[in-house]
Amino acid sequence: MESRTEISSLGEFGLIEHLTKNIEFKNASTLLGVGDDGAVIDHFGRQTVFSTDLLIEGIHFDLSYTPLKHLGYKSIVVNLSDIYAMNAVPTQILLNIGFSNRFSVESLDEFYAGVYAACNEYNVDLVGGDTSSSQKGFIVSVTAIGEVAPDSFVKRNTAKPNDLICVSGELGSAFLGLTLLEREKRIFEETGAQPDLEGQAHIVGRLLKPEARKDIIEYFSESGIIPTSMIDVSDGLSSDILHICKQSKTGCVLYEDKFPFNDEAKEFAYKLQLDPTACALSGGEDYELLFTVAQNDFEKIKSNPAISIIGYMTDEAEGKHLITRGGNKHELIAQGWNHAIK
Amino acid sequence: MESRTEISSLGEFGLIEHLTKNIEFKNASTLLGVGDDGAVIDHFGRQTVFSTDLLIEGIHFDLSYTPLKHLGYKSIVVNLSDIYAMNAVPTQILLNIGFSNRFSVESLDEFYAGVYAACNEYNVDLVGGDTSSSQKGFIVSVTAIGEVAPDSFVKRNTAKPNDLICVSGELGSAFLGLTLLEREKRIFEETGAQPDLEGQAHIVGRLLKPEARKDIIEYFSESGIIPTSMIDVSDGLSSDILHICKQSKTGCVLYEDKFPFNDEAKEFAYKLQLDPTACALSGGEDYELLFTVAQNDFEKIKSNPAISIIGYMTDEAEGKHLITRGGNKHELIAQGWNHAIK
Numbered sequence: 276m277e278s279r280t281e282i283s284s285l286g287e288f289g290l291i292e293h294l295t296k297n298i299e300f301k302n303a304s305t306l307l308g309v310g311d312d313g314a315v316i317d318h319f320g321r322q323t324v325f326s327t328d329l330l331i332e333g334i335h336f337d338l339s340y341t342p343l344k345h346l347g348y349k350s351i352v353v354n355l356s357d358i359y360a361m362n363a364v365p366t367q368i369l370l371n372i373g374f375s376n377r378f379s380v381e382s383l384d385e386f387y388a389g390v391y392a393a394c395n396e397y398n399v400d401l402v403g404g405d406t407s408s409s410q411k412g413f414i415v416s417v418t419a420i421g422e423v424a425p426d427s428f429v430k431r432n433t434a435k436p437n438d439l440i441c442v443s444g445e446l447g448s449a450f451l452g453l454t455l456l457e458r459e460k461r462i463f464e465e466t467g468a469q470p471d472l473e474g475q476a477h478i479v480g481r482l483l484k485p486e487a488r489k490d491i492i493e494y495f496s497e498s499g500i501i502p503t504s505m506i507d508v509s510d511g512l513s514s515d516i517l518h519i520c521k522q523s524k525t526g527c528v529l530y531e532d533k534f535p536f537n538d539e540a541k542e543f544a545y546k547l548q549l550d551p552t553a554c555a556l557s558g559g560e561d562y563e564l565l566f567t568v569a570q571n572d573f574e575k576i577k578s579n580p581a582i583s584i585i586g587y588m589t590d591e592a593e594g595k596h597l598i599t600r601g602g603n604k605h606e607l608i609a610q611g612w613n614h615a616i617k
Numbered sequence: 618m619e620s621r622t623e624i625s626s627l628g629e630f631g632l633i634e635h636l637t638k639n640i641e642f643k644n645a646s647t648l649l650g651v652g653d654d655g656a657v658i659d660h661f662g663r664q665t666v667f668s669t670d671l672l673i674e675g676i677h678f679d680l681s682y683t684p685l686k687h688l689g690y691k692s693i694v695v696n697l698s699d700i701y702a703m704n705a706v707p708t709q710i711l712l713n714i715g716f717s718n719r720f721s722v723e724s725l726d727e728f729y730a731g732v733y734a735a736c737n738e739y740n741v742d743l744v745g746g747d748t749s750s751s752q753k754g755f756i757v758s759v760t761a762i763g764e765v766a767p768d769s770f771v772k773r774n775t776a777k778p779n780d781l782i783c784v785s786g787e788l789g790s791a792f793l794g795l796t797l798l799e800r801e802k803r804i805f806e807e808t809g810a811q812p813d814l815e816g817q818a819h820i821v822g823r824l825l826k827p828e829a830r831k832d833i834i835e836y837f838s839e840s841g842i843i844p845t846s847m848i849d850v851s852d853g854l855s856s857d858i859l860h861i862c863k864q865s866k867t868g869c870v871l872y873e874d875k876f877p878f879n880d881e882a883k884e885f886a887y888k889l890q891l892d893p894t895a896c897a898l899s900g901g902e903d904y905e906l907l908f909t910v911a912q913n914d915f916e917k918i919k920s921n922p923a924i925s926i927i928g929y930m931t932d933e934a935e936g937k938h939l940i941t942r943g944g945n946k947h948e949l950i951a952q953g954w955n956h957a958i959k
Contacts (some may be wrong), residue, residue, distance in 0.1 A: 286689040288860075306664065308774065310864070312702035312849060313763070315770050318660045322648065326655040326746055327760055329713035329877075333752040360654035371758050372669035403669055410675040415757035416713050418669055421655070428657050430649065507654060522652070 280380035288470040290406055294387050298401055302366045304422070305400045314402035316367060317419065324421040324428060326357035332412035340456045340470075343382055346482045347389025351416045353509065355397050356487040356562045358421035360507040362429040362495065367402045368394070371416040373409035397489060425503060428564070432522035436503035438567035440527060440574055440586040441502075445489045447551055451556025452482030454547065477539045485562045491581065492564075496588045498575045502566035505518065513556040515565050517530055517595060526589035529607065531599045533585040556597075557610055622722035634727050635722065640743055644708045645762070647742045655742035656668060658709060658762065666763040668699035679941035682798045682812075685724055687825045689731025692757045695851065697739050698829040698904045704771040704837065706736035706770040707757055709744045710736070713758040761882030769843060771908070774864035776846035780909035780921060782869060782928040783822060783844075783918055785833045788825075789893050790882040792900025796889065805932035819881045827904045833851055833923065834906075839916045847908035855898040856951045857907050868931035873941045873947065875927040899952055900940075 285293055295309045307315040314324070330350055332338060338346070351368060358365040370390060374486050394401055398576065399419070455478060459470035468574050472479055489505075495501065504523055512529075534555050544551045553559075567588055568576055576582050595607040627635055637651045649657040658665070673693055680688070682743050693710060706926070712732060716725065739940040797820060814821055823872035829849075837843065843851055846865055856864060856870075862869050876897050886893045897903075909930055910918055918924050937949040 307770065310893070311773050312667040312699040312847075313705070313761075314693050315703070315765070316665040316667065318665055320661055323658040323660055323665060324655040325658065325709075325711055325745055325760075325762070327711040327747055327758070328714055329747045329749045329756070329758055331714050331715050331751050332758070334715075334750055345695055357654040361657070363655065368669075369667055369670055369760055373756070375669050393624040403667055405669055405671045407671045407673055408676055411672050414671070414715070414756060417668070418667070418711055418760040419655075420667070423657070425659075428649065428655075434740050452847075461880075505654075554771055572800045579853075 276429070278381060282378065282383070284452070285380060287406060290380070293549065294406070295401065299338060300400045301398050302400050305402060308400060309404065311603060314367065315403070316370065319423060321337035322425055322428065324358055324361045324423055325418060327416065327418040328354050328355050329494045330415040332414065335584035337460070339481060340460055341349065343385040344389035346415070348393045348484055350417050351390055351393035351397070352426055352485055352487050352561060354417045354419035355521070356394070356507040356509070357489050358419050359420065360464060360564060361423065362378040362427055362492060362502065362505060363421035363423035363504055364492065365399045365419050365421040368399045369418040370401060370404040370406070371407070373407045373410055373414035375409050378413065387501050397487065402512065407586040410505060410508040420444060429432040429502050430485040431504055431506050431507040431519050432521035433587050434519050434525055434567040436525055436588050436590050438503050438525050438583050438588045439573060439576065440510065440529065440565070440567055440588060441584050442487045442535065442563055442565045443565045443581055444561070445535045445537045445540065446561050446563065447507065447544070447554030447558045448478045448481040448537050449485060449560040450554045451549070452480070453538050453545050453551070453560070455479065455543070456482065474539070475543060478543060482560060485560065488560055488564045500572050500575055502568050504562060508561040508563045508565050509559055511557045512565065513560040513607050517607060517609055519567065520572055520595050523588070524591050526587055526591050526593040526610040527595050527607070528589060529586035529597045531597060533583055533610060620723060621694065624722055626722065627722060629748060632722070632725070636642050636725060636748070636827045640835060642742045643740050643744050647744060650744040651746065656709065656711065658744070659771065660764060663764040664706040664767055664770065666700055666703045667760060667762040668696050668766055669758065671697050672757040679802070680755065682802055683825060684695045686726040686731035687755070689728040690735045690826055692751035692759050693732055693739070694827055694829050695733035695904060697735070698849040698851070700761050701829050701831060701834045702847050702906060703763065703765065704834060704844065704847060705739045705762050705763035705765035705770055706834065707739060707763040709742045709762040710762040712746040713749070713787065714746070715749045715756035717751050717753055720755065724761070739829065741747060761827055770843050771847040773800070773846055773848050773861050776861050776865035776909040776930050778866055778867055778930050778932050780845050780859065780911055780930045781915060781918065781926050782852070782871065782907070782909055782930060783924050784850065784877065784905055784907050784924050785830045785923055786903070786905045787877045787879045787882065788850065788903050789886070789896030790820045790823040790879050791827060791902040792896045793882050793885055793891070794820035794822070795902070796891070796930055797821065797885070798824065814831065815874045816881070817885060819879060822884060824902060827902065829904055833912060836921055842914050842917055844908035847906060848938050850858060850903040850905045850907050851901055852899040854899065854900045854907065855949050859949060861907070862937050866933050868933050868935040869928055869949070870926035871939045873939060875925055877925040
């Protein structure tokens with residue numbers, strides 16, 4: 276039987292000590308971490324980027340199919356993704372967690388194992404945080420800190436008409452993973468049948484253990500690209516490109532036949548009679564980078580197989596549209612797309 | 618009747634826009650705030666200090682006697698207090714909130730009115746955050762960011778034997794405010810009688826609208842004092858001085874007759890047959906600064922009426938003790954003090 280240590284046996288300060296005792300700093304800018312009123316960071320000559328997120332059990336994640344270790348990993352990665360989406364390099368994180376008395380020290384250890392795995396993978400230091408009891412469920416709040424060379428950060432409101440719209444990796448797979456897990460959970464609850472995830476490791480992994488696109492930011496730096504705007508795809512391609520259009524005061528045209536899909540994911544979508552394009556536009560949680568570049572960066576972008584060019588920006592007056600494989604033009608809306616225009 | 622706008626009528630992005638539309642930056646270091654993946658801060662030549670806290674309804678606050686505006690104010694202030702406790706000056710905050718569907722847009726406006734009041738009072742910029750629904754109650758997570766001149770930050774683990782132990786302001790009042798409000802709540806629930814807070818504005822204010830000791834940090838800077846260690850009094854004097862002792866590997870002696878009390882608070886304590894000293898040692902939530910200075914800073918410290926010298930640090934082997942008014946010596950423990958030793 277697994278051992279269960281009550282959190283109350285450690286006390287609040289004992290718990291923080293227990294959870295953070297093996298931290299070793301990876302960044303020279305980290306001067307002081309957990310164990311004081313604050314952490315101290317030295318950022319001489321760089322600019323500092325911050326991002327923060329709140330994740331709540333039952334709203335953002337379901338522990339019936341999310342291992343705590345994966346949740347720890349993902350909680351960090353989704354925040355690092357925001358830092359990369361600023362064209363910055365993450366360096367430190369702060370982590371607050373709240374938990375009801377159904378959680379043991381062992382379960383928090385699992386969660387932190389995931390947190391530390393992400394810190395190692397992305398070379399960031401955990402420098403502070405708070406632990407607290409909650410009335411209900413598990414609550415995670417992460418603040419990520421990153422560095423960027425002076426005035427190289429990339430915003431959402433600086434795209435220009437004729438810029439190319441690009442996206443990294445693949446779209447829609449995490450949503451398909453979620454659909455599969457929700458379906459298997461329902462079947463389990465109704466019939467007691469064990470989940471059948473056979474052959475679906477890819478889409479389940481995309482949901483439960485996403486990665487942030489560190490490699491794309493490194494590629495930008497190596498090849499001298501500064502995107503004209505950037506966002507990470509967390510709410511679905513449609514919602515996220517509309518953020519860029521709204522803030523940049525532009526329109527856009529997306530081409531369905533340019534959307535990047537994973538073959539296994541596409542096959543699973545058809546099996547469920549879901550449209551992969553709909554999954555890409557409305558699904559969310561892909562944590563890919565969606566960005567625009569000037570046309571003269573075309574050759575540089577084209578030579579990276581991890582990047583797809585999926586459209587271009589237009590004047591605001593031209594609206595926001597999707598051109599389907601069949602050549603039809605649809606208006607993009609936050610939830611996907613609207614009735615055919617032509 | 619008060620108007621009630623459902624949060625769902627704004628949508629998540631509409632809500633963030635609504636809550637943050639009037640932000641004006643006060644710090645030159647704030648380059649980019651709410652509305653992108655991250656905030657950007659320029660900290661050339663300074664060091665950056667971070668602190669973060671999670672506050673959960675039913676655990677950290679009771680909305681039956683805490684107005685949301687006060688909660689907003691306090692959520693910010695308690696984090697700024699941690700930044701001051703590092704001898705730093707707060708400059709920016711990030712704020713995450715989670716809320717169940719019992720909250721309306723108007724109630725979030727109330728909360729944010731308190732947040733912005735604190736930002737104005739302490740000259741900090743709100744630069745980012747996340748809003749989310751919650752399954753139960755109100756959840757607040759604040760990350761505060763501050764600046765400090767290179768290597769002037771003050772830690773907990775650097776006190777030395779013979780250093781003077783000092784505390785700002787007064788102790789125990791917030792705990793008495795809490796005791797009063799809890800009592801009146803119980804009476805209201807049992808009898809329906811309206812709360813009687815007559816003449817107790819001071820202690821209630823200390824609980825519901827605490828202030829952080831910005832003035833003390835300014836005084837340090839003006840008079841060239843760098844404390845040898847510092848912490849803010851959030852868990853009670855006893856617990857907090859023991860943190861310094863443990864981390865600095867020292868002992869300490871505190872003198873009961875030097876503890877600073879407010880007269881009104883002391884009177885109320887006696888009325889309830891509570892010992893003001895016990896309230897100071899175990900009460901918590903005072904958000905005063907507890908710090909140690911070298912003996913040769915004695916004259917400078919003495920000339921500030923907002924600072925009390927309440928004891929001195931000793932070798933670790935001498936233990937941690939309280940000398941009572943009657944001359945008895947008690948061992949300090951986290952919850953207050955232990956049986957008489959002599």
